[in-house]
Amino acid sequence: MxxxxxxxxxxxGIDDPTRVSGGNVYxxxxxxxxxxxxxxxxxxRVADPGAAEPHxxxxxxxxxxxxVPDGGLALVDGLVGDWAAAELEAASTRIRVVVxxxxxxxxxxxxxxxTADAERRSLAGARRVVTTSRWTADQLVERGLADxxxxxxxxxxAHRSPPATAxxxxxxxxxxxVIAPHKGQDLLLDALARVSEPGWTCTLIGxxxxxxxxxxxxxxxxxxxxGRVWMPGTLAPGELDAVYxxxxxxxxxxxxxxxxxxxxxAQAHGIPVMAAxxxxxxxxxxxxxxxxxxxxxxGAMLVLPDDxxxxxxxxxxxxxxxxxxxxxxxEARHARTLLPGWQDTARMVxxxxxxx
Numbered sequence: 001m002x003x004x005x006x007x008x009x010x011x012x013g014i015d016d017p018t019r020v021s022g023g024n025v026y027x028x029x030x031x032x033x034x035x036x037x038x039x040x041x042x043x044x045r046v047a048d049p050g051a052a053e054p055h056x057x058x059x060x061x062x063x064x065x066x067x068v069p070d071g072g073l074a075l076v077d078g079l080v081g082d083w084a085a086a087e088l089e090a091a092s093t094r095i096r097v098v099v100x101x102x103x104x105x106x107x108x109x110x111x112x113x114x115t116a117d118a119e120r121r122s123l124a125g126a127r128r129v130v131t132t133s134r135w136t137a138d139q140l141v142e143r144g145l146a147d148x149x150x151x152x153x154x155x156x157x158a159h160r161s162p163p164a165t166a167x168x169x170x171x172x173x174x175x176x177x178v179i180a181p182h183k184g185q186d187l188l189l190d191a192l193a194r195v196s197e198p199g200w201t202c203t204l205i206g207x208x209x210x211x212x213x214x215x216x217x218x219x220x221x222x223x224x225x226x227g228r229v230w231m232p233g234t235l236a237p238g239e240l241d242a243v244y245x246x247x248x249x250x251x252x253x254x255x256x257x258x259x260x261x262x263x264x265x266a267q268a269h270g271i272p273v274m275a276a277x278x279x280x281x282x283x284x285x286x287x288x289x290x291x292x293x294x295x296x297x298x299g300a301m302l303v304l305p306d307d308x309x310x311x312x313x314x315x316x317x318x319x320x321x322x323x324x325x326x327x328x329x330x331e332a333r334h335a336r337t338l339l340p341g342w343q344d345t346a347r348m349v350x351x352x353x354x355x356x
Contacts, residue, residue: 005040006353007068009076009084012045012058020207020234021178022261023102026132026156026345027077030100033346039353042067046080062087068095073353075130078102081122082115092125096356099126100349103258104139107279108182120145127356130154130349133259133280152352155284156264157342161241163270163333166248170318170325171200174247174271176240176262177254178206179215179231184253184276186214187308189221189229191253194312197319202251203243204231244269248325249318252276255306260284267299270336272328274314276305286335299332 010027013019034041044067047058059067061084068074068091078101081088088097099122106116123129129146130153131137137153140146166172177183185204192202204222208215208231222229235243250266252275259280266273267285275281277293285300293302293310301318304310317324 004038004353005042005073006034007042007044007072007074008034009044009046009064009068009074009080011077011079012047014043014045017236018207018209018234022156022259023077023079025261026102027100029157029342030075030346030349033342034350034353036343037346037350039350044068046083049083065091065095070094072096073356074098075100075349075353076122076126078105078119078122082118085118085121089121089125097126098128098130098352098356099123100130101136101140102132104136104143104145106143106145107139108256110181126150128152128352130352131258132156133283135280135283136258152348154345154348154352155340156259156261157345158264158268158339159342160336160339161244161269163336164245164247166246166271168322168325169199170248172246172248173200173202173251173315174205174243174249174266175202175251175253176205176265177252178210179204179208179218180206180211181214182254182256184255184306185218186221187253187255187306187311188251189218189225190308191311191315192225192229194309195315195319197316200228200315200319202229203247204229205233205235205240205243207234244271247271249274251311251315252281253303253311254278254281257281264339267332267335267339270299270329270333272318272325272332273300274311274318275300275302276311277302278305286338297331298335299328299330300335301328 014024044064045058046064065087073096075098081099105119123145129151137151250273257279263284286298303314
């Protein structure tokens with residue numbers, strides 16, 4: 001599609017290996033996917049106004065918005081949208097804005113009034129909104145933040161990988177995500193302390209610098225397991241892939257999750273998933289909007305959210321029942337063959353851009 005140009009406003013840490021996040025992965029894949037589809041993608045890195053050490057190449061919010069010429073098309077990461085809410089609101093008559101909403105900030109219980117207001121203002125001037133899950137789209141509509149007809153759902157794709165080769169009895173557990181209260185690593189450690197079945201180890205991968213006090217408490221709790229819980233922080237892509245390849249079960253104990261990139265990555269490796277029935281997790285796992293607890297196909301088990309005892313029971317079931325493990329592995333390897341690719345995600349984003 002020659003001649004198609006978009007200014008992509010993203011957080012300045014999009015390519016920073018120490019700032020691993022699902023949002024950054026998604027943005028990088030969209031950047032690549034749009035370019036492969038013939039778009040000229042001008043990436044504008046925007047500095048977090050609250051960061052103690054912003055990247056040197058990051059622009060301020062006003063400068064970033066001014067970079068887009070009159071009549072230009074801007075694809076704006078939702079996080080940047082919150083930082084540049086006033087500027088985007090003022091520029092909405094000058095440029096065409098499409099917001100890429102990875103999450104709904106107002107849905108988080110600790111969201112401040114200022115954060116919710118910034119989200120509302122950034123979305124108000126958008127011609128289109130792209131969400132990464134149907135749950136996020138539903139939340140935007142229910143909260144009056146976007147009209148249904150203006151929303152495009154572009155779920156995360158995956159690069160299909162060789163199936164994981166974890167050996168029996170399935171004790172290699174993995175949890176991936178920034179070490180943060182909403183990701184629920186404290187719930188997982190509480191659950192593991194209650195598990196009666198032996199033979200498990202657990203790897204917690206994710207940045208420990210975003211919520212340092214919480215991460216410090218998690219590290220202290222992990223140390224009490226005598227080496228059975230490993231916390232390496234963030235890993236390079238090759239190192240992370242190696243961990244996935246030897247993983248038996250991905251555990252996602254999140255208290256709130258818009259979609260869950262780690263879930264898609266586990267599915268790409270044919271790894272069974274145990275996850276809280278919350279937010280966009282069921283949708284990401286191919287279960288639609290169900291909140292039914294237990295194994296409902298797709299190589300996944302849903303558990304009650306924010307319930308360490310329920311998670312412990314589910315982990316005990318996984319560790320003690322070879323038949324359950326075999327069934328979930330078979331389902332997971334089949335689900336792996338049905339995953340959308342990132343080219344499908346880029347196509348959906350492109351449709352939103354074209355219609356803006």
